[in-house]
Every structure is written in structure tokens, then in C-alpha cells.
Amino acid sequence: MKRRLLSIVMVIALLVAMLAGCKSNDKDKETNQPVTTDDNKKTDNGKTKDDNDTSGGLTYKGIDISKEVKLKMYLLGDRTKDFDLVYSEINKILKEKVNATVEVDFLSWSDHDTRYSLLFSGGEDFDLIFTASSWGHYEETASMGGFYELTEDFIKTYAPDIWEVVPEAGWSQALVDNKVYMVPNYQNEFAVHVLAVRGDLMEKYGFSDITSWNQLIDFYEKVAENETGITPLGTQGSGLLYPFYLHKGVDTVGGTPAELFVFNTIDPDDLSISFALDWDGFIEYANAVHDMYNKGFWSADSMATTEERQDSFLKGTAASMVWNLGTCQMYANQANQEHPEWKCTVVDIASHIPKGVNPYINNGIAINATSKNKERAMMVLNEFYTNPEVFDLAMLGVEGVHWEAVGDDQFIELEKSSDYGVDSNCNWGWTNMEIKRTKYNENPTIPDLKAIALTDLWNENVKPDHIYDGFTFDSSKVSSEIAAVDTVLAQYYNPIIYGMAGDVDKAISELRKQLENAGINTIYEEIKAQAAAFVDNN
DSSP: OHHHHHHHHHHHHHHHHHHHHHHHHHHHHHHTOOOOOGGGOBBTTSSBOOTTOOSOOOEETTEEOOSOEEEEEEEESOOOTTHHHHHHHHHHHHHHHHSEEEEEEEEOTTTHHHHHHHHHHTTOOOSEEEEBTTTBBHHHHHHTTOBOOOOHHHHHHHOHHHHHHSOHHHHHHTEETTEEOOEEOBOOOBOOEEEEEOHHHHHHTTOSOOOSHHHHHHHHHHHHHHOSSOBSSTTOTTTTHHHHHHHTTEEEOBTSSTTOEEEETTOTTOOOOEEGGGSHHHHHHHHHHHHHHHTTSSOTTTTTOOOOTTHHHHHTSBSEEEEEHHHHHHHHHHHHHHOGGGOOEEEOTTTTSOBOBOOGGGSEEEEBTTOSOHHHHHHHHHHHHHOHHHHHHHHHOSBTTTEEEETTTEEEEOTTGGGTOTTOSSGGGGOBTTTOOEEOOSSOOHHHHHHHHHHHHHHTTBOOOOGGGGOBOOGGGGHHHHHHHHHHIIIIIHHHHTTOSSSHHHHHHHHHHHHHHHTHHHHHHHHHHHHHHHHHHO
16 A cells, blocks of 8 residues: 555656646747856856846847946037937947947046046046047056056957957057057048149149149249249248158158158158158258249248248139148138139149058047946947947937938038037047048039049058057157257258258258257157167057
8 A cells, every 4th residue: 555655656746747847848939048058148248147137138249238238438528419319319229239328428628638537546437438649648548557458359259340440550559568458440531731723724834633743843833934923832932841751751750850850651661760861852852942942932031921821822822832631622612712713623742652641549439447347338339330320320410300311421411410510529439431421512623522532542542550650759858959959940940941041052061060069969869769669669
């Protein structure tokens, strides 16, 4: 009897166990979810999920993002009228994509210099912040440990799209003590000197374009010989120095006196720095501008004038002016509005030279070293940087309210555009030229079309990044020598670069002697020492 009772109990227990197993299998089928193992419990901070977390199986790039996160971001500037409206739309997308939202605070232009460092020293709880080399507190904050290090593995894991977009030069420029602490923006801003030129005079003397130094001189000679009341360059007597340097493929070393120290900007393997007076190109330029001045290419009061460089051009007493592309385009358009018959255009006399871009680290975004959500912050940045819908919102505002699309890559502003502004909300840290829209121009002018053509040409021929592009000389150790050199430059150097020094060889010899007496060799040695240290550290 006892044995029968025991058998009945065992059978009942076995049936209960089988029924429980069936229910478990049925539940798994209903939810279509695999049984969780330790290997797929990882969250975006690399930790194992709590077994009690039943928030769902959300993932981003294969990483679990089930836990909702609220991030805080600091930008520079002032909050625009519709900023909160726009970011409420951004947050809807971020919530869907990465299960996170952002709250944004601003450090105003008037106080960011003082408040920025206090965020870190005071232990402020935040996740993302705008930064930039030099003016945007990047190097000093990274050096004091304020930013989280962005390793290659970290970026590839949590923001693989950013890794594919940012050029290698951007990551190299962002190095501080051989570590990266920011995601640089990606846009090619060209620091190139071009010329705005009277197109009617070009046509008159048989020039469809001017693409070289020799062509420019030929054009100038014809203007000087045949025109009355018009000089080739007005009062901008020294304006050709930078275009000349550019067409020679050299650039000046940042932070050094005048244009006395140069390097081969298009050869990244050439780490030599030359004293301009020892460089044949400077001697060539000095003789060339001396000849130009004697032929009347600019006025005799060029060194003493109070005119702005565009004044003679707009008045019609100069056939050209020198400045950057955007400014030359602007003044060429202004001149054409007032004098359509002038047909002003823009020319690049160094068309054969690959063009350098401003450092990508001029704008960027960093993660706070003490952020509790570093991984999710990187995911959010990946969306700002590479998701066209989020990018357009942050740059332009709400489509249909602030702007309207024209095709796939242009836009027009609507009536309420000023309530948010175009590119006006510190969105520059994640600028991505691959998806950035340009403003639609229904009736482009001659200067507009030429500016577009030049920019396209330059983008196809960007020069290799040279390490000295990011080097700036610290003159504090030679401040007394710098002061003495500045005095010499005003008296002996300026007349040479304006072509007004008389005997060129004699003038350069005297300049050399005066610079040596002022301590130029001491400055030169300090420049070379700092440049070598910069190379070693970067």
C-alpha cells in the first residue's frame, strides 16, 4: 500500500513538472524571445543587465539600450526663440533611435571663458559639451582630465558612422599627449587668398580667367599701361604677399613675427622651417613687387593709407582686390549691383596648388570624463553627426516652419527662419559636409558661380595634412626680442614688401642686420625647438 501511494505521488510530481515545462515553452513562443544568457545581457555601459530588467530588447548597432537615459549637453552662445521647439523634435527621434533624450544648457558668449572650466572643477553632472581648439577650451580641458578619452575601439563600437566620416587628419589634430578627447567636425573651410577682379577689363585684354601668378602680372601690366584713373591694386600694395606664398606652396608658421618663418605646406614629410630672408622665394617676391610698384600697380600712399582694402575696388579706382573667397565674392557682388557693366568675378592664381583647410578641431564635441552615460552619449552624438533628419533639425530648425527643402541637398528659408536661425545654435561641433545642405540660390551671379566652381575644385584637391598646420609658436620666452623685431619690421621690412625700398639687395641686407641685432636668431632657435617638441608630442 505504501509502495502504491509513493508511485502515485511520483507520477503526479512528474506531470506537474511536464506541465510547467510546456507553459514555459509556450511563453517563449508567444514573446518570440530567446532564453536570455549571460552573453546577451550586456548593456551599453558594458555591464550585465539586472535579471529583473523587463524593459524590452532595444538595441543600437547591436548594443542593448533598454534602459532609457536622459543626457545633459552644454553648448556655447544664447538660446534662440524656437530652440526648445526644435529640440523637442530632435528628442523624439533620439528616443526612438537610442532610447535617450538631451537637455541643453548654454554658456553665453559673454561668460563661457569663466564658466567653462568651473563645470569641471565644480563637478557638474553633465554628459556632452561643445569644444574647440584654442578658442573653445579644448587643449586646457583635455590636459586637466576634464574630457573622456575616445579610443578607436570606443568610437567604432558606439559611433561607427562617425568613424567612417571623420578624416584621419581630424583625429590626428585632436591628439593631446597622444590621446583623442573630441570628435572633430568635418567641413573643408579653406584659408585661401584669392582676388576679386573687374571682369570687363579681363575681357578687354583677352583674359577668360586668371589662374597663375604670371597671368596676373600680364593682366596688371595691360591695365597699368592702358587705363586712366585705375591702378591694378589701388592702395593694397602688400596684398599679393600671401597669394604669392600660396602659389609657391609655402605657408607661414603660426604665431611668428610677420611672414618671416615659412614651411613647405604641401609636403608633410618636410619638417624644415626656413627664415624668409634665406629663402629664394622671398628674394623673388621682393624684386617682383619693386618692379610692380615702379610700373604703377598701386599708389604711393599704400603704406600710409587709411582705406580699407575693398574701398578702391568698390570706387572703381582699382582693378582688383585680395581677400578670402567669401569676402571677395561678397564685394564682387556688391560692385556688380552698383555697376553691372563691371562684370566682377573671382580668380585663384594658385589653381595648381592643393589647398589646405582650416583645422577640423576648430569645432567639436567632447564627453565629460565623469559622465555616467558615456556610451549612450556617443550614440547620441553619432545621430547628431550622421542622421540627416537630426542634422537638418539642429542646423535649420523644423522643416515646414523654419525652412523648406529644395532637392536632396539644398534649402530655402521660410518666414519664421529667424526664430531659430541657420547654423546659429552651436551645431558646429557635429558639422558634417557630407550631409550638410546649402542655401538654394535661384539666380546665382557670376561671382556666386565662380565661388562654387573654385570650392568644388579645391575639395577635389585638398593638400595632405602637415603637422605644422596645427602648430602655433609661443613667444612668451622671447617677448623682449619679439618687441625689438616688431620695431625693425615697421622701418625696414614693410617698405620691401610694398616694393618701395629702392635697391632691393641693399634693403634686404640692411633688414637682415637689423633683425640680427634685435635677436631674430634667438627667436628662430626657440621656434625650431618648440616645433620639434610639438612633433614629438603629436
